Amino acid sequence: MASPITVYRARRIITMDPSCPSATHVAVRDGRILAVGGTAETGAWGPATTDDRYADHVLMPGLVEGHSHAWEGGVWTFAYAGYFDRHDPEGRRWPGCDSIEATVARLAEAERALPPGETLFAWGFDPIYFGDARVTTAELDRVSATRPVVLLHSNGHVMNVNTPVLERSGLIDANIDGVLRDAAGRATGELREMAAKYMAFKAVGNPQHGIMAQGDSLHRFARLACRVGVTTATDLFADLPDPVVAAYVAATREAHFPLRLLPALNAQGLTAAEGIARIARLRAQNNDRLRFGLVKLMTDGSIQGFSGRLKWPGYIGGQPNGIWNIGPDELFETLHAYHAAGLQCHIHTNGDEASEVAIEAVEAALARSPRWDHRHTLQHCQMADAAQFRRMARLGICANLFANHIYYWGEEHAARTMGPDKARRLDACATALREGVALAMHSDAPVTPMAPLFTAWCAVNRITAGGRVLGPEERIPVAAALRAITLGAAYTLKLDGEIGSIEVGKRADFCILGQDPEAVAPEALKDVPVKGTVVGGIPHTADR
């Protein structure tokens, strides 16, 4: 006997299927889409249970986050000290720390809740929004003069510590560049570079280790995904030690785990031969909600950290060019090895020089080992110009652009990194589409909050946190943006035959909305309420 059929009726169903772009009913059997359209289509399969819970809602394909990190579910172990309001996985809204005073108040509140003896860690701090003002030991010692306090910056490279950390680590007397000092020569508590951070973590421990192997980290990530309508997300840079793999396998095997997860192996901690063998072993553990197989390569750093690799004329302030995480020659070799093994590479590039090197590496790999439909994807690819996008289109390279950057750092790029003219083409979605590049867009959570409707809003409006429209010519229509956060992202993961649209035969993954994103004003796209998701036919309600 065939399994039962559930028919969901909705105010409107946006399908992303050009042959039936808009529907009212979708029938689900065995976790897959059996029929789409109206009652004529869903009724054709015989008796079904009608489920009216979404009768007043709008359904979209489950949203696909093509570049996030499951660390978003682990990082909330620490106190949030970011500039912008943010929701934790349980749905609690944490107001942004919009001044150094507010940051101190947030840390003090977290400090009071912490058992004696434990180090206080906070994350997400970004002083770029405070002009020349800096946090020093004076502020963090007010949080606690006895307990170690560590404030991690959002860029991942800098941190502030209080006097107990400086004393325990010996950094208070250390005379190296990575320990910032004030005019009087006193250590300010701001630590940069590997060595200074090494000593601080040696003294107080690095609490970031081991968190992703804990069972609830991935559940928290999935809970957060549900709140923003995401049914498939990547964990796009993972060393994947055995305990983490075990945690991922266990969580995704649970019947009600509400997320499909695609971890990408960090290819820079092992040889390509080892990496290829490792992925083959990992793939044996794949299930319908866990897909190993992606490869991640990191070329340069970040633009706002001045570590992105830029072509001439470089940074507007004359800063030296950025750094390579993998040398261009090594990138050519490594990429070719994974390419020849039939794997798909996701290549982090921020600056235009890094994008160019990555494009050349793919071109060289294709010349050595021709291969169709590789879908290697440039991740971030923030400063690519039209010629680079044309070349990407010709070579079959996809772009997953970091549209959230326009809002969060657009003003800084115009004023301090790229200059006002080059900043216009930051995350140039319109050019990518015009030149025929397969397009996705992302949050890079936890760098910025995961919320694809917000990401789409960024690409549609290009409004910065300062309120200006940055590069109006690069705005794209709502429909194109909605496609990029569903089918477009699925395409970059080679899952477009399985998810990304509401079509017969695909997984029954839906995003449940309170309003029609194609009916609201484009400026209101980010405010369309997400009520929850359906993953493999199982409804999940968003935590509020």
Add this chain to the structure above:
Amino acid sequence: MRVNTGDPIPFTVVGGFLGAGKTTLVNALLRQAAGLRLAVLVNDFGSIAIDAALIESASGDTIALTNGCICCAIGDDFAAGIEAVLRRRPVPDHILVEASGVADPGAIAQIALLDPDLSLAGVLVLADAEGVLARLADPRLGDTLRRQLRAADLLVLSKTDLAPAAPVAAALRPLAPRAAVVEGAALPLAVALGHHAAGAPQASGHGATFAAVTLRPSRPLAAAALRPALEALPEGVLRAKGLLVVDGAAVLVQRVGRRLAITPCDAALEPALVLIGDEAVWDGAAALAALGLSS
């Protein structure tokens, strides 16, 4: 803060671009290191290719060698890798980090300058005589290479059988202001790591012939005279190392390239200073004779 008691562990960083010969050098040092518990930290085991006959056991990220050395793959988390090695028992005699092809070895070396469990025994930067000048002229690579050269205490020119070393050395010297230049990458342990067993270091194949001379004081030394004399040693004295009594107190003297450290220590040994390098060690010895140091 310290996790070990006893003397800090000497720490060496080997840097240089892909193809500069880092791995060849590290392999050679592992083979020579009998009796020295050398811990080698690498990004990945990729090119290390340790002789199967040398491997005692392999587990996960660590390979133990029959001669007491270990090799650890630490991915790109150097800090966690170094901490794990510090907590190993028995404690390693020497830690050698092979930096990635684009890493700044100076940034890694700073760890040893900060951590009281470690003492910096030098930054070796390898450059292949055949290709380094072309890399230097490449705008995508030149700045990364310059950063590496700036950090060098010993600048080791490899592939000197494929290209004349002298013009390359002349071009690189101003970019590596603290470094002594060594032509030929077949370095004995004494030169590469500063571990000097009794007897002169073995002469090697291509390039320089190495020598060592041990000097002992015949009269009390004054810091005011010792430091400038050590700073003035000829470039061919690649290392100077030993325990001396200066102004009545025991000190450890370590010079590699132009990096000189004179640090207080416990006087457990008879005072002596070893000069390691090419034939210039004899000129160096002659210069130090004026302070009463003689072989």
